[in-house]
Amino acid sequence: STRVGVLALQGDFREHIAVLRSLGADAVPVRRPSELAEVGGLVIPGGESSVMDKLSRTFGLAEPLKQAIAGGLPVYGTCAGLIMLADSILDGIAGQQTLGGLDVQVRRNAFGSQLDSFETDLDIPALGAEPMHAVFIRAPIVHSVGERATPLARLADGRVVAVEQGDLLGTSFHPEMTGDVRFHEYFLSKVRAAA
Numbered sequence: 001s002t003r004v005g006v007l008a009l010q011g012d013f014r015e016h017i018a019v020l021r022s023l024g025a026d027a028v029p030v031r032r033p034s035e036l037a038e039v040g041g042l043v044i045p046g047g048e049s050s051v052m053d054k055l056s057r058t059f060g061l062a063e064p065l066k067q068a069i070a071g072g073l074p075v076y077g078t079c080a081g082l083i084m085l086a087d088s089i090l091d092g093i094a095g096q097q098t099l100g101g102l103d104v105q106v107r108r109n110a111f112g113s114q115l116d117s118f119e120t121d122l123d124i125p126a127l128g129a130e131p132m133h134a135v136f137i138r139a140p141i142v143h144s145v146g147e148r149a150t151p152l153a154r155l156a157d158g159r160v161v162a163v164e165q166g167d168l169l170g171t172s173f174h175p176e177m178t179g180d181v182r183f184h185e186y187f188l189s190k191v192r193a194a195a
Ligand code: GLN
Pocket: 045, 046, 047, 048, 049, 050, 078, 079, 080, 081, 083, 108, 109, 137, 138, 139, 140
């Protein structure tokens, strides 16, 4: 299916749905396993990963999500969504779990209180020569990148803020907020190719 779901348990799922629809995609909110079964790709939005984790387990979505990821569903996680996709977290709250799939370890809230939120321009060669303006909000950092994952973007200090692994994509920042739709377009091309 070329229908794209956006996990709609918590966070800024409406913004992702709006961007995907503006690109012509059949984008729908996903809250139930039956809705997950109907999509050919999934965006996991920003929000609060510990809450998203709890809600996904409460609503019986965690296991179907893990199976879908293991089965090759294209998934794009932004910020809290990147944390949900990471195989491990350095500093999760007690009992916090992730769905996993991306061979990375992330650190939550990696920028401390002074840099709670900031914006910067990133070079992302995979998406073209034009730098991308990126908004970080209590953002995670990719602390280590395993063998199966590839960094797509780094801050000036070298820290990784975007990764790709086959049909999985993750960004520390929020492209759904800036009008630069290249990540969403790139993700939709993966969804179409997988369909
Ligand atoms: N700090 C949040 C978390 O740990 C992520 C913030 C965001 O998604 N903008 O889940």
